[in-house]
Amino acid sequence: MEFLNSFILITNYIIIPGLTYGSQLALGALGITIVYTVLRFSNFAHGEFMSFGTMSTILLTWALIDSNIKFGTFPTAIIVLPFSIIFTIIYCLLVDKFVFKFYRQQKSKSVIALIVSIGVMFFTGGLIRFIIGPGDKNFMDGERFILKAKDFKMLTGLDEGLTIKSTQGVTIILTILLVIILFWFLNKTKTGKSMRAYSDNQELALLSGINPERIVLITWIITGTLACVAGTLYGLDKSYKPFTYLHLVLPIFAAAIVGGVGNPIGAIIGGFVISFSELLITFAYKKFFFYILPDNFLPDGLLQILSTDYKIAVSFIILVLVLLIKPTGIYKGKIIE
Amino acid sequence: MKKNLLPVVLIAGLIVVGIFLYIQDSTKTDKVADKNIKIGIILGFTGPIESLAPVMAKSAELAIDEVNKSGELFDGSSQVTAVRADSTCVDAAAAQAAAERLITSDKINAIMGADCSGVTTAVLKNVAMPNGVLMISPSATSPALSTEPDNDLFFRTAPSDARQGEVIADLLMEKGFKSAALTHTNNDYGKGLAASIKKNYEAKGGKITITASHEDGKGDYSSEVAALAQASGDILIVAGYLDQGGKGIIQASLDADAFNKFFLPDGMIGDSLPKAIGPALNGSIGSVPGTDSPGNAKYAELAKAAGFESGPYGPESYDAAALIMLAMQAANSTDSNVFKDNIMDIANAPGEKIFPGELGKAIKLIKEGKDIDYVGATALELVGSGESAGSFAEILIDNQKTNKVGYR
Numbered sequence: 001m002e003f004l005n006s007f008i009l010i011t012n013y014i015i016i017p018g019l020t021y022g023s024q025l026a027l028g029a030l031g032i033t034i035v036y037t038v039l040r041f042s043n044f045a046h047g048e049f050m051s052f053g054t055m056s057t058i059l060l061t062w063a064l065i066d067s068n069i070k071f072g073t074f075p076t077a078i079i080v081l082p083f084s085i086i087f088t089i090i091y092c093l094l095v096d097k098f099v100f101k102f103y104r105q106q107k108s109k110s111v112i113a114l115i116v117s118i119g120v121m122f123f124t125g126g127l128i129r130f131i132i133g134p135g136d137k138n139f140m141d142g143e144r145f146i147l148k149a150k151d152f153k154m155l156t157g158l159d160e161g162l163t164i165k166s167t168q169g170v171t172i173i174l175t176i177l178l179v180i181i182l183f184w185f186l187n188k189t190k191t192g193k194s195m196r197a198y199s200d201n202q203e204l205a206l207l208s209g210i211n212p213e214r215i216v217l218i219t220w221i222i223t224g225t226l227a228c229v230a231g232t233l234y235g236l237d238k239s240y241k242p243f244t245y246l247h248l249v250l251p252i253f254a255a256a257i258v259g260g261v262g263n264p265i266g267a268i269i270g271g272f273v274i275s276f277s278e279l280l281i282t283f284a285y286k287k288f289f290f291y292i293l294p295d296n297f298l299p300d301g302l303l304q305i306l307s308t309d310y311k312i313a314v315s316f317i318i319l320v321l322v323l324l325i326k327p328t329g330i331y332k333g334k335i336i337e
Numbered sequence: 338m339k340k341n342l343l344p345v346v347l348i349a350g351l352i353v354v355g356i357f358l359y360i361q362d363s364t365k366t367d368k369v370a371d372k373n374i375k376i377g378i379i380l381g382f383t384g385p386i387e388s389l390a391p392v393m394a395k396s397a398e399l400a401i402d403e404v405n406k407s408g409e410l411f412d413g414s415s416q417v418t419a420v421r422a423d424s425t426c427v428d429a430a431a432a433q434a435a436a437e438r439l440i441t442s443d444k445i446n447a448i449m450g451a452d453c454s455g456v457t458t459a460v461l462k463n464v465a466m467p468n469g470v471l472m473i474s475p476s477a478t479s480p481a482l483s484t485e486p487d488n489d490l491f492f493r494t495a496p497s498d499a500r501q502g503e504v505i506a507d508l509l510m511e512k513g514f515k516s517a518a519l520t521h522t523n524n525d526y527g528k529g530l531a532a533s534i535k536k537n538y539e540a541k542g543g544k545i546t547i548t549a550s551h552e553d554g555k556g557d558y559s560s561e562v563a564a565l566a567q568a569s570g571d572i573l574i575v576a577g578y579l580d581q582g583g584k585g586i587i588q589a590s591l592d593a594d595a596f597n598k599f600f601l602p603d604g605m606i607g608d609s610l611p612k613a614i615g616p617a618l619n620g621s622i623g624s625v626p627g628t629d630s631p632g633n634a635k636y637a638e639l640a641k642a643a644g645f646e647s648g649p650y651g652p653e654s655y656d657a658a659a660l661i662m663l664a665m666q667a668a669n670s671t672d673s674n675v676f677k678d679n680i681m682d683i684a685n686a687p688g689e690k691i692f693p694g695e696l697g698k699a700i701k702l703i704k705e706g707k708d709i710d711y712v713g714a715t716a717l718e719l720v721g722s723g724e725s726a727g728s729f730a731e732i733l734i735d736n737q738k739t740n741k742v743g744y745r
Contacts, residue, residue: 012593013563021557136580138613149594161594234556239585244556282560284547284567302547302568308561309523309550 001158006291008160012149014283018276020168020237023175026271027230028252030182030264031223037199037262038219039100041113044249046227048124051245052091053228054235055132056084058139065141073143077236078170081229089224095120096220104216121249128242137240140167167237178229179268182222186264191218199262247312251278254315258322260329269330274315282308374410374417374671376401376661377439379450379460381426386452392648393475394421396636397449397658399643400696404662407697409704411669417662424451429459436464446671447661448472449654454479454525461491471673473660473680475653480529483722489677494653494660494717496626496727498526501602502533504624504729504745505574506541509600512622514571516544517600520561520586521576523550530576530602546570553581558589566595574600579610591617598622601732611737618734627730628716629744636693636714652714653725659696659713660684666703684719686710 028050035043060080064070071079099120103113146169149161186192198205198215206212231245238244251274259270285303306314322329378397380390401417404410410417420443422435432451439445448470451457457477465472466488473492474482480499485491509517519534521527527550535545547568551561565573565586573596577583583605590596591614601610601623611618636655637647661676663683668676688708691699699709711717718726731743 013566017559017563136584144592163592163594165592238557238559239588241554241556243554248556279560279563282564284564287567287569302564304564304567307549308564309552311560 002291005158005160006288008158008162009288009291012160012162014276014279016162016164016168018272018279020171021279022272022275023171024230024234024237024271025251025255025275026268027175027178027226027233028248029255029259029267029271030179031226031230032252032256033259033262033264033267034219034226035223036256038195038215039104039113041110041117042253043223044114044117044253045095045120045124046223047245047249047252048121048128049088049092049224049227050231050234050248051128051242052124052231053084053088053224054231054240054245055128055242056087056228057081057232058132058137058235058240060084061139061141071142073166075140075142075166075170075236077139077141077232078174081232084232085225085228088228089221091124092220092224092227093217095124096216121246125242125246132242134242137235139240140236142166165237167233171233171237174229174233178226182226183264185222195219250312251275251315254319258318258329260331263329263331266329266331273330274318277318278311278314281305281314282311374415374662374665375443375445376417376419376658377436377443377445377448377450378419378421378658379424379432379436379439379448380421380452381456382421382423384424384426384428386426389476389649390452392645392651393452393654394419395643395645396640396647396651396654397475399639400655400658400662400693402643403639403694403696404659404700407700409697409700410662410666419449419658420445424453424456424460426453426456429456432456432460433464436460440464440468440470445470446665447673449657449661450474452476452650454482458482458485461485461487465490469674471661471677471680473657475657476650479525480533483724487722489723490673492657492660492680492719492723494656494713494715494725495650496725496729498530499533500725500727501530501624501626501729502535502537504727505534505600505602506537506543507745508622508624508731509538509572509574510541510543514543514598514600516546516570517572517574518546518565518568518570518596519548519574519576520551520565521548522578522582522604523552526604527576534574534576534602544570551577551582551586553578555582555585558582558585559593562586562589562593562595565590566593570596572596572598572600574602575605576602577604579605579607584610584613587614587618601734606732606739608739611734611739616737619737621734623732623734623739624729625732625741626727627741627744628728629730630712630716630728632692632712632714632716639693655693656711656713656715656717659693660711660717662696663691663699663703663709663711666700681719681723683709684711684717 032043032046057077057080060083061076064076103116143166146166147164149163152162194210195215198210255270255274256267258273259266378394380393382390398419401419405416420439422439424432451460451474454477457474461472471490476495477493478495478498480497483497519531521531531548549564573590575583575586587599599621603625606623606625633652636652640647660680664676664679665671667679667683670676688710689702691709691711693714702709716728720726729745730741733740733742
């Protein structure tokens with residue numbers, strides 16, 4: 001019984017939030033990794049692309065709610081997701097046509113493209129705040145919970161409650177689906193294979209008749225899709241405010257680098273490593289040990305390694321450690337030049 | 338030769354300045370019952386509270402106009418004028434320069450201001466005290482100002498956050514909350530209020546299980562809530578802002594079923610919060626400065642007649658300006674160092690109660706040698722080193738609205 005309570009406690013406060021946050025980071029890191037391998041630059045604008053996707057979702061959701069179209073207990077935002085994905089892809093392609101294409105044709109160094117992407121980041125951030133405003137936006141409707149803590153306690157008779165929000169469920173399921181589709185596409189389809197060929201050796205791919213503009217188009221379609229889904233899920237689960245997406249770029253990059261840049265599996269692993277280390281290090285273990293230790297062994301303090309104020313520092317520290325010890329990341333990726 | 342010149346010039350300069358200051362000082366003490374009285378209004382007309390400052394200044398000028406119209410002050414020919422200056426609320430250097438200008442070139446007799454705690458402390462320490470000019474702040478609430486050395490030149494018509502801590506501790510104990518988790522926004526307001534709540538609550542036998550700060554403007558507060566939840570407690574005190582981190586903390590606590598009762602200090606009170614959170618917030622309690630005294634309604638009427646709506650810290654500003662003028666009359670002097678001793682007598686019992694709109698009558702009473710008790714727009718009662726005892730309204734969130742259910 002005591003052991004079960006401590007297990008539920010950890011599940012409620014670490015495992016489920018960690019899986020959710022990790023999934024959101026993993027989707028973001030996948031977008032960065034794919035741009036990096038195919039287009040060969042670190043795309044700092046990715047956080048704002050996520051924000052742009054979320055903004056499209058919010059505007060569409062509001063339009064549907066205003067015209068009184070509802071989907072029962074299911075969040076409207078997920079229904080409109082395909083349409084906002086299209087908007088995000090169009091935006092990515094426009095940015096590519098007017099900005100990145102020029103530097104690609106110039107064969108600019110990747111560091112120049114990186115700086116350009118920072119410019120795109122600020123422009124996109126400004127555009128978003130211009131359209132939707134800088135404030136908090138709520139676009140979650142439908143049923144909030146899959147499992148409520150009170151119901152769980154009643155059902156099992158345990159002291160600790162377990163909450164599963166519907167947004168957490170949706171996030172995890174959607175991430176799994178998207179990742180399966182992505183890997184199938186990269187490994188099984190002809191287009192996916194030509195993409196990988198292009199990223200491995202550009203000249204050789206060109207000689208074998210692969211059309212580079214088509215590869216670039218597909219890359220942005222994938223990136224736009226991942227960005228829009230990751231952004232919407234994050235905004236749905238937490239809250240949408242344009243400025244928070246600016247801060248999200250750091251843990252996402254950390255995830256991509258920790259996992260090994262250029263390696264899709266690495267990006268996913270990296271996302272979960274970052275999310276779980278943030279949670280595990282800032283969690284207070286007092287109650288956990290209260291359940292599993294005998295009374296007289298129980299310490300007085302909260303048993304917290306770092307205060308939650310340092311949460312963002314955790315991803316920084318991991319990033320620095322990985323760059324120092326194993327610059328290629330957990331799964332052997334490329335070294336960012 | 339050249340080397341020796343500089344110290345000589347410096348010393349000569351110092352002597353000249355010294356003589357100048359001495360003469361100025363000696364003229365100051367002669368200022369008994371001047372005909373032209375000037376009150377400096379130093380408020381943050383630009384900066385973070387620029388939306389509040391105009392109403393505050395107008396309120397102070399409302400009291401000044403009232404006294405001028407009554408024609409009672411001193412021999413009746415005295416006129417009070419207001420001189421405005423910008424405190425910026427955040428830039429101490431700019432506020433000091435503004436105050437310096439008012440004192441040296443406008444020759445003001447007293448200051449109504451400043452507003453934010455930081456600049457108020459700077460102006461008091463570096464300008465008002467050295468020049469011997471009295472200050473009454475309508476809105477500086479930092480507990481640190483209570484112990485700041487002031488030569489009895491500093492007063493405030495706003496309650497210290499230390500007082501709110503007391504009120505909150507009382508309320509919590511009365512409602513039977515014996516242990517509480519405490520989270521505060523990571524700035525001077527949040528830290529000061531949290532320290533005061535903790536001190537008072539623990540003195541009354543309550544137990545604060547954890548004090549954790551939170552940053553405003555983040556997307557996700559679930560890990561902050563996780564730490565708070567592990568410490569547990571009967572109630573969560575959220576000393577933050579209602580449209581910032583405070584709201585995020587409450588939402589995340591409800592989602593994780595970590596807490597279901599919340600205490601909301603003044604920064605969290607507003608109808609937008611219960612509207613955003615929904616029925617889950619019903620039954621939570623809070624506190625906000627406020628009074629049900631008739632003075633407040635009278636002030637609001639006067640403000641309307643003068644063409645503006647009452648706003649936050651408007652009543653406090655009216656009271657601050659009124660106190661300055663009444664004390665001058667009571668001391669029969671416009672010298673800060675003289676009438677500073679009369680402020681407490683005027684503000685507190687015994688005596689005839691004075692409400693807004695009765696300043697002329699008050700001056701007449703003082704001239705007749707009668708005692709007055711200035712109640713004003715905020716039911717003013719000065720305690721300690723000269724700060725408002727502070728009336729607080731007790732808030733109960735019910736039916737998705739903030740309701741004032743009592744005063745203390």
